[in-house]
Amino acid sequence: MTYIILRDTFGNGLETIPNIGVDVIEEHQLNDYIWDAAKIILAEDGYVNVTDYDEENIALSETLVICEILGKLKDKTVPYYIDEVLMKRETEYTVEEYELYLKLKEKFEK
Numbered sequence: 001m002t003y004i005i006l007r008d009t010f011g012n013g014l015e016t017i018p019n020i021g022v023d024v025i026e027e028h029q030l031n032d033y034i035w036d037a038a039k040i041i042l043a044e045d046g047y048v049n050v051t052d053y054d055e056e057n058i059a060l061s062e063t064l065v066i067c068e069i070l071g072k073l074k075d076k077t078v079p080y081y082i083d084e085v086l087m088k089r090e091t092e093y094t095v096e097e098y099e100l101y102l103k104l105k106e107k108f109e110k
Helices: 027-045 052-056 076-110
Strands: 003-010 066-068
Touching: 003 027, 027 052, 027 066
Parallel strands: none
Antiparallel strands: 003 066
16 A cells, blocks of 8 residues: 655645655555654654644644555546546536537527
């Protein structure tokens, strides 16, 4: 499995962590990346250790967000699922546009 690590801002959404960004992390690298992310946040916010940070802020364990990168979604590969959604939406848009055209054509031909 692969992951990305983000920081929850608790109100302003999720953000990337400097020097980590959206690096794709393999499972065997996850512990190192969690520690690196914590050190970056501690330094950025002016703290020396996790305990001091957690006493004055929302705990780092709640601030760090680990997102799994999916290989499958609804029993389909992610690219196949995305293609399916795009084709369906494009078809819906084309049908709606054509129906509007027919209504306008009828209106102005009378």
